[in-house]
Amino acid sequence: MSDLTDLYQSVILDHNKRPRNRGKPPTANRVATGDNPSCGDNCTVFLHLDAAHRIDAIGFEGSGCAISQAATSLMTTQVKGKTAAEAEALFNEFKEIVTTGNAPEEISDLAAFAGVHAFPARIKCATLGWHATLEALKQPPSA
C-alpha cells in the first residue's frame, strides 16, 4: 500500500479530480495529439504563443488514467509563460524525475510524480501530455 500512496500523491489526486486548463482556449492556434497505443488513451493539447514566443494560453482534452490526467493538468500550469526551449528543458527535468525518482528540491509540484519511477509501465502515462505539448509547439500556427 505504501507504494501506491507514493504513486498517487495528493497533488496527483487533486489534479485528476479537478484538472486545470481543460478544454480549448479561445485564442489557441496550435494543436497536437498524443496517443498511448497500448491503452487507447489520448491527449490533445491546444496552445497559443504571444509576441515574445511564450505560451500565453494552453488547454487540453482527452481521456486517461489519473497519472496522465494529473500530469497533463499540472504540466499546463507549469509551462504557461515559457518559451518552447524552456518548456522542453522542464520536460527533460520531469522525465528525469519519473524515470529515476530523484527530484531536485526547487522543482515543486512536479516532484509529486517521483513515485512513477517504481511503475515503469506508467511512465508513458505521465509523459503523454508533455509529448503533445512539445509537438504542438513545433506546429505552424493555424490562421
Add this chain to the structure above:
Amino acid sequence: MSLSPNLRIDFPALDQHVGGKPLVYLDNGATTQKPRSVIDALARFYERDNSNVHRGLHALSMRATDGYEAARARASKFINAADPAEIIFTRGTTESVNLVAQSWGNAHLKPGDVILTTEMEHHSNLVPWQQLALRTGATLKYVPVTGPDAEHGLDLDALDKLLTPQVKLFAFTHLSNTLGILNDAALLCAKARAVGALTLIDAAQSIGHEPIDVQALGCDFMAFSGHKMAGPTGIGVLYGKRALLNAMPPYETGGGMVVSVTYEGATWKPSPERFEAGTPNVADAIGLHAAFDYLDALGRPAISAHDHALAMKACAALSELPGIRILGPKPGQPRGGLVSFAFAEAHAHDVVTFADQDGIALRGGHHCNQPLMRKLGLSSTTRASFYVYNTEEEIEILVKSMRRILKFFAGT
C-alpha cells in the same frame, strides 16, 4: 463433471506471491498459464529429440518429425477436422488470419466483392481485412453490435441484410475478448453458406474453453493460438477445408514447401506443407500437443461450465459496485469466461495498478478492440478473464480489491 480445485498444482506459475500476496491470475484472455505437462514436453523435446523435421534420415530427425506430425494429427482430432492435412501450424491467430487474407484473399477478391466481419472483432481479425480490401478494391462491411453496452450482441437482422451474393467471406469471432459474448458460430456459418460466402472463425478466445467441432460448426477456416489454451507461445493453427487450401497459392515461399525448384521457377506441395515454408516451430507444436491432451483429460464441457459459471458470478458480484459499467451480457445472462467493466470514478490503468498490489493480474486497456470501444464511448476497460484453475475465492478477492480502489478514488 466439475473441475477439481486440486488442478492448481498442475500449474507451477500459480504458486507464487506478487507484492506479498498470493497470485490471483485473471488475465487468461491475454494468455493462460501452462501446466507442468506442457513445460515437460517442451523440455523433453529439447533434451532428447531436438532436430530438424522432414529432412534428416537419422534417429533424432525421425523422432522430431514424428512428434511434429503427431501434434498435427492431435490438433485435427481436437477440433474434429476431417484430415490432418487441414491443420497448418502458424505463430498464432494473427498469422492464421493474415495467411488467409494474403493467400486466399489476394487470389480471389476483386472490386465489387464484399468482406463481412463484425464490430466486435479483435484488431487481428479486422486490420488484415481492411488491408485486403485496400489491396483488392473489395469492400469491408461490419455486422453491428446492439445495446448500449453491446449486451444484445450481433444484430442478426442487419446480418441478414448484409449477407448478399457479393459477400465472399464472413470472418467473425467465436467469443468476444472484450464483451464475453459467445456467438452462435454454427448459425452464422449456415447463414453465410446460404449466400455462398466462405467463413472464418476467430477461435482465439474459445479454443481453450469451449467444445469445438469444425465440421459441426460448418466453417471453412478457423484460427487459434496455443498460448490461450494452456499451450506455448509462438504456435497456433489455421484450419482450412482441404480443397480450399489446395486451391490457394503459397503465403510464404522457401524450403520445405516446394516439390521441385529450377532457376526459372518452382512448384508447390499440397497443404499443409505448402503453407509452412522454412523450419517450423517443432518444439512448440509438441508442447501444444500436450496442451490438447491436458484439456481433453479435464473435459471441455466441464471447462466451459466452470469458466462460464465463474464469469457469471463475477459479473453479478461486480454489478453491485457503484458507478460500474459492465460490457456484454447483463448479470444473470449467460456469458463466456470473461467480464470487462469500467468505473466512472477510476480509470482502467489505475485499477490494474491497484489490483496488482493485491496480487491480482488483470488487463486494462482497449483489448485490441479500439473501434468497438469508440462505439461504446469508452477508451478502456478492465478485464477479468477466467480459466480452469480460477476459484470463487479469487472472485471475492477481486471484488474486495475493486471496493478498495473505488473508496480510494471516491475519497479524493
